[in-house]
Amino acid sequence: MKKSTVKQIGGWLGAAAILLSLASPLAAETKKNPKAAPSLKVGDVAPDFKMQYFDGKDLKDVSLSDFRGKKNVVLAFYIFAFTGG
Amino acid sequence: MKNFQQNLKKLEATDTQVLGVSMDSPFANKAFADQIGVTFPLLSDWGGEATHKYGVYVDEYKAARRINFLIGKDGKILEEQVDKDAIDPKKIVDACERPKLKS
Numbered sequence: 593m594k595k596s597t598v599k600q601i602g603g604w605l606g607a608a609a610i611l612l613s614l615a616s617p618l619a620a621e622t623k624k625n626p627k628a629a630p631s632l633k634v635g636d637v638a639p640d641f642k643m644q645y646f647d648g649k650d651l652k653d654v655s656l657s658d659f660r661g662k663k664n665v666v667l668a669f670y671i672f673a674f675t676g677g
Numbered sequence: 678m679k680n681f682q683q684n685l686k687k688l689e690a691t692d693t694q695v696l697g698v699s700m701d702s703p704f705a706n707k708a709f710a711d712q713i714g715v716t717f718p719l720l721s722d723w724g725g726e727a728t729h730k731y732g733v734y735v736d737e738y739k740a741a742r743r744i745n746f747l748i749g750k751d752g753k754i755l756e757e758q759v760d761k762d763a764i765d766p767k768k769i770v771d772a773c774e775r776p777k778l779k780s
Contacts, residue, residue: 630744630759631732638748641727643720646703654696654720656748664693664755665748666769668681669733669741673701673709673719 638667678715684770685717691773692750700725700740747772 632638642655659665681688681695688695697719699706706719720727728734728741735742743763747756756772 630757632746632754632757634754634757636754637752638746638754639727639730641722641730643698643722643727644703645718645720646707647718648707651703652718654718656752659694659748659750660752661750662692664691664750664773665746666681666688666693666695666766667698667731667746667748668678668695668763668766669698669728669731669744669746670678671699671738671740671743673699673705674712 638665678710678719679713680764680766681717682713682715684766687770688773693747693773696720698722698727698741700728745769 638656640656642653644651644653646652656665656667678697681697685695695717697706697710697715697717699719700722701709701719702723703721706721710716710719722728722741725734725741731744731746733741733744743760745756745758745763745766746754747769749755756769758766758768762768
C-alpha cells in the first residue's frame, strides 16, 4: 500500500470520528437503555414559565399562566433547532 | 415539530395552543420555524430555566430531551410523551379530542 493511501485512509477515519461525535445526541436518544422517567407526572401542576419567541418583528413574552382557564397547552421540548422531529 | 404542524388545525379546534421549546436563541428558533414551515411559536429557553424546572435537562446533550407535555386549562399535566415516543404526537391529539377537553 502506498504511503499516500494510508494517509488518506487515516484522514477518512478522522472525519468519520468527527461525524460520529456530532451525531452523538441523536445516537444517545435511540439507545436501548430507557432513561429515567420524567420527574413531572400526569396530574402534577405544570410549573409556570416565562419565555420569549421572535415573531419576525418583535420578541414576544409567553407565560404558561397566560393560558390558565382559557386554553390547553402543548409544550413540546426539542433538543436543538435544525434537528429532526 | 413538523408533526405538530400537521395536526395544528385539529389541536386549535380543541382550544389547544402548541408551543415548541428549546434552549436555542429566539432568532435561531424563528429561522428553524421558517425552514420547516412551523407557524406556532418556538419559545427560547435561553439559559435553560424552564428546561430545568420541568426536569427535562440532559447533561449529555447540554440541552432538553425530547418530551411533550399536554397541560390542561387548570394548569395540570394531562399527558406526556418522552424521547422516541414524543416524535408522533397522536396520543396528545387524541387526548385533546376527547369530549371533556373540547368544552
